[in-house]
Each structure stands twice: as structure tokens, then as C-alpha cells.
Amino acid sequence: MPLGRMFSVLWSANALSNLADGIAFVSMPLLAASMTDDPRLVAGLATLYALVRLLVALPVGVWVDRADRRTLMVTANLLRGGALVALALTVHLGVSSLVLLYATMAVVGTLESMVDSAALTMVPSLVGRDRLDTANSRIAAGQLIADELAGPPLGGFLFALAAAAPVLAMGGLWALAGLVALALPVRRPSRASADAVVPRPSVSAEARAGIVWLAHHRVVGSLALVGALASVGYMLPFSILVLVAEERLGLDGTGYGLLLAFSALGGLLGSALAPRLRRRLGYRWTIVASLALAAVTLTGLSLTRDPLVAGVLLALYILHAVIWSICALSLRQRLVPDELLGRVGATARVLGLLGLAVGSALGGVLAAVDLVIPVVAGAVVFAGCCVLAAVTLRGDLTADSSRHSDGHPVANTPVEGH
Template identity: 80%
Template sequence: MPLGRGFGVLWSANALSNLADGLAFVSMPLLTASMTDDPRLVAGLATLYALVRLLVALPIGVWVDRFDRRTLIVAANLLRGVALLGLALTIQFGVSSLVILYVTMAVVGTLESVADSAAVAILPSLVDRERLDSANGRVAAAQLVSDEFAGPPLGGFLFAFAAAAPVFAMGGLWAVAGLVALALPIRRSWRPPGDAPAARRSVYAEAREGIAWLARHRVVGSLALIGALASVGYMLPFSILVLYAQERLGLNGSGYGLLLAFSALGGLLGSFLASRLRKRLGYRWTIAASLLLGALTLGGLALTTDPIIAGVLLALYILHAVIWNICSLALRQRLVPDNLLGRVGGAARVLGLLGLAAGSALGGLLGVIDLAIPVAVGAAVFVACCLVAAIMLRGELTPDDPTTTAIREADADAETVWVTRTHALRAG
């Protein structure tokens, strides 16, 4: 069932952007390796990207709440496109360097955070709250297809043709995504009746307001805690998964690629199941059951040496991860007031990124002892996540927020006016 013109525009822009991300997943490491054979510098690009996203998460959350989210999505994608097209030209004319590559990817990482945060925050104003699960599921499905299936092989093919080719393609895709986002409904500024404009505070003062709201709210705070723990549990096995596949499952590089591609099918299935499961079980038990599935699949993975069984378990694991992400994101979108969505999301994102870093480091340390240990510990972490969800996500989880409701009504009126004017122009 269609979710509306506004959602269709957002979905299209996200799909184009995600395809560019899929190209980057393969082509950027290949491009770095073509410039240096130092493993530290090759790995350093991913490290820089992660650090930039961590450092900018809180201020970007403030900007998403301060400024028009449509404008942020358009500007971030257009600027990413310009940055990548500039990098592609330096490669094409033989004047590129690691410094240029690192600086460009730092800029892209910042702009990606802006675009992603603004897209998450704008979605509740485009879709009825009862359909947020379906909307997030469709966005997740497009992301999986672009990031896991279409983007990586296309990126490898283009790089084999010419080093600059995938970079030109990425820049073009992001630029087109920005142009598509121009069709998002223009949102009018809304303020509760009687409220006077407040003096603007510093970025970090406003960021602290989002952190304080997150810490006070039982459900959304619990979701952030679970997200941080789940990030640790995710990176424990995935930080050493390539070694696990080689030494425990006996897979070569091609086999490892097939293992990851097969596991992504589970995520695609999860993107379609999440809304149906939530309607049947409710948020609390859908989230708890998905986290329990994550624990069981990692526990089985720690015990098996059969690559086929491992592939099925990983597919089920990714299925759990997608269902958890869709439900937790939709629940946060329904519970957080519209004027705090950016800041609360930024605070939660910081916790998740710290969890990823901690899980990666711990996975490497435990993997030195035995490669099965990080996988087993990851399973234990997900058991803890399941218990937290079952205990903390109780009671009424989706009360209406007056501010959010009023803003959505204003946006609906604005879109009605847009449609009416469009029909009038066509009739004329």
C-alpha cells in the first residue's frame, strides 16, 4: 500500500544515496590500496570515517532540530556529490593523494551523518505513526539491496574499468539524490500557541538537552542502552568474522563473500516481517524475541564448523538485527517530541558508535585466545539485551505527543495545498 508522495520522494533519495554507499564499500578500500601498500594507512580510512561520525553526532543532532530537515537532506547530498566529483577529477588527472582522499572522506562522513539524521527525523512528518514500521522496513529493504547486492559488485566492476569511474558514479548518485529530495514537501515552521521565540543557545547546551531527555525517558533510554550493548554484541564476532570463516569454516575469499551475500537475504526478509510481527506481538515482545534470536544464532555459530549451517545462522542473525533496528527506530520516532528527534537520535547514535568501537577492540583481544570466544561472548551480550528489553519495555509504549501530532497535521495540510495547486496548474 502506498505511503504517500512525501515518503516516496524520501525513499527514492535514500535508495540512490545507499547505492552510492554500496559503491564506496568496495571502491574506497581499493582506491586506498592503489595509493599505498601500508596496511595501517589502508585501514586508517575506515578508522577516520568512524571517528568523524562519532565526533559530529551530537552537533549534527542539534542542527537537525534547528534547521529545516528537507534543506539539510538536499544540501548534504549535493555537497557529497560535489566532493566526490572533485575527488574523481583529481584521480582522473593524476594529482590525487592519500591526503586528498582522507580529507574528502572526512567531509563525506560528516555529510552522511547530516543526511541520515535528517532523514530519520523527517520521516514521522511524512508517514502516519501507525505505519512507521512499514516505512522504516521499506527504507531498510532498499538499503540492503543497494548496500549488499547492487553496490559492491558494481563498484568492483567500475574500478576494474577505471579507478575514477566508481568515484564519478558515487558523486553523480549523491547529486541526483539531492535533486530528488527537492521534491520533499516544504515544511512550515510550527510553534505551540503562545510560545515566543527563545534566545539561541550554544550547540552543546542544546545537545545536553537531548542527552538529558534520553536519560530521563524509561523506554527511549532503554532502547539506547540496548542499542549500545547490541553494538558491542554485533562487533564481537563481526570484527573477526573473516578469520572465523577462513580458519573455522574453511572458506576462501570467494566463499566469504558468498557467506555475507547469503546472510544479507535474512535482512531482506526481516525488513518485510518487522511490521507484521510488531502488529501481532507488539513492540516489547517483537524486540525481545528478535534479540533472543540474535543470541541463539551467535551461540550456534560459536559451535559449528559447517559453512552451510553457518550461512543459515548468519542469515537469521541479520534477520534479527533488521527487525530490532526497524522496531527500535520506529518506537523512538513515535515517542520523541519532534523538536528533539535530532538531538535524542544523536545521543543514541554516540552510544551505538562507542559500542561498535568497544566490541571491535574486545573481539580482537578475545580472538587471540580462540576465534570462537568472541562469538560466544556476543551471544551472551544479546541474552542481556533480551532481558533488558523484556523488563524495561513494559506498559504503554506509544502515547501520542501533542507537538508531534500538530506538526504532522500542519505537514498534511501543506501537502494537500501542494497537491491542489498541482492539479489546478495541470487543469489550466
């Protein structure tokens, strides 16, 4: 089903960006490892990247609501493309350093948050509300193919050719994504907001407006809470999955990579099934069923030592994750006013990132006792999420988003560009 030329442009820019992300997933740790033998400094690159994305999420959400989103996508992609081309030049000339790599990835993390948020908030303006599930499914499928299936092996291949090669490829792909995004429509201010002179609130005040809106909206707030808890449940087993693969499934590094690649196929199936399931079951029961599937698959993973069975279970687990993500995102896009999409999405993202951090830390602590415990704990968390979603996501989930669940109108913060 065609979704229009403008959506195709957005999808293409996003796919190019995702391919660069996939290359970075493999090549950046390899580049760090070529500069230092200290595993703490190599692992610190990923820690820095996650921390930067957490710290900038709320301010970025404000700017996505303030400014033209196409301009943000174009500018941020061109800037991170330029930063990576400059880094590639230093690597090629042999004058790069770990400090420079860290600084570059901090800049890239900030700009990636801006691109991702701007892209997701543009989707409702490019497709009809009744087609959001299909649009988000196609974006998810493109991301899985580029980020998890094509990007990582390409990054490893390019690094084997030359250390600077994957860095240059990433910079080129991000710059190309920025140029493609130039074809997207500019968001025009409404006549009322263009004529009125309204003092702009501070960034912190506008960020708080998004937090307050989320906290008072029954459906969107519940989705954010379930998402945060699901992030804990996700990282409990996945933070130590490599150890489970080695010690319980008997897999070496190659086997572990194949296991992850096979599980990504479940995500592709999930992206195809999500719109159909949502139309048949509705948002509430599709979300509940996906969370229940996560609990079941993690329970099975805790019991098996067969790598083939584990591969099927992980594929079903990633299938759940994609279906959940598509439904939660589509609901948020339906229910949140356009002028708040960036800030509300940023608040939900912060909760999810905090959940990932908590789950990762707990997974390590529990695995020190027994490797099975984090997997079982993840299943328990998802069972709780399933119950919470069934209780809170009731009634008409696509009701008028301009009101709270108690029927009172929401006061929107004035935002430039609307």
C-alpha cells in the same frame, strides 16, 4: 500498501544515497590500496570515517532539529556529490593523494551523518504513526538491496574499468539524491515560534537537552542502552568473522563474500516480517524475540564448522538485526517530540558507535586466545540484552511522549523553525 508520494520521494533519495554508500564500501579501500602499500593507512580510512561520524553526531543532531530538514538533505547530498566529482577529477588526472582521499572522506562522513539523521527524522511527518513500521521496513529493504547487494559488486566492477569511475559514480548518485530531495516538503515554523523572538541556546546546550531527555525517558532511554550493548554484541564476532570463515569454515575470499551476500537475504526477509510481527506480538515481545534469536544464532555459529549451516545462521542473525532496528527506530519516532528527534537520535547513535568500537576491540583481544570466544561472548551479551529489554520495555510503550515515565512534563529547548 502505498505510503504517499512524499514518502516515495524520500525513499528514492535514500536509495540513491545508499547505492553510492555501497559503491564506496568496496571502491574507497581499493583506491587507498592503489596509493599505498601500508595496510595501516588503508585500514585508517575506515577508522577515520567512523571517528568523524562519532565526533559530529551530536552537533549534527542539533542542526537537524534547528533547520529545515529538506534543505539539509539537499545541501549535504549536493556538497558530497561535488566533493566526489572533484576527487574523481584528481584521480583521472593522476594528481590525487592519500591526504586528499582522507580529507574528502572526512567531509563525506560529516555530510552523510547529516543526510541520514535528516531523513530518519522526516519519516514521522510524511506517514501516519500507525504506519511507521511499514515505512521503516521499506527504507531498510531499500538500504539492504542498494548498500549490501547492488553497491559493492558495482563498485568493484567500476574500479576494474578505471580508478576514477566508481568515485564519479558516487558523486553523481549523491548529487542526484539531492536533486530528488528537492521535491520533499519544507518544514514550516509554527505561528508561535515565528512571532516570538527567543535567544537561541548554544549547540552544546541544545545537545545536552537531547541527552537529558533520553536519560529521563524510560522507554527511549532503555532502547538506547539495549542498542549500545547490542552493538558490543554485534562487533564481538563480526570484527573477526573473516578469520572464522577462513579457519573454522574453510572459506576463501570468494566464499566469504558469498557468505555475507547470503546473510543479507535474511535482512530482506526481516524487513518484510517486522511490521507483521509487531502487529501480532507488540513492540516489547518482538524486540525481545529478535534479541533472543541473535543469542541463539551466535551460539550455533560458535558450534558449527559447516559453511552452509553458518550461512543460514548468519542470515537469521541479520534478520534479527533488521527487525530490532525497525522496531527501535519506529518506537523512537513515535515517542520523541519532533523538535527533539535529531538530538535524541544523535545521542542514541553515539552510544551505538561507542558500542561498536568497544565490541571490535574486545573481539580482537578475545580472538587472540581462541576464535570461538568472541562469538560465544556475543551470544552472552545478546542474552543479557534480551533480559534487559523484557524488564524495561513494559507497559504502554506508545504513551504520550511529552511526559517522562514519572508523569512530569518535559521542558523542551526552544528551537528555531518550530
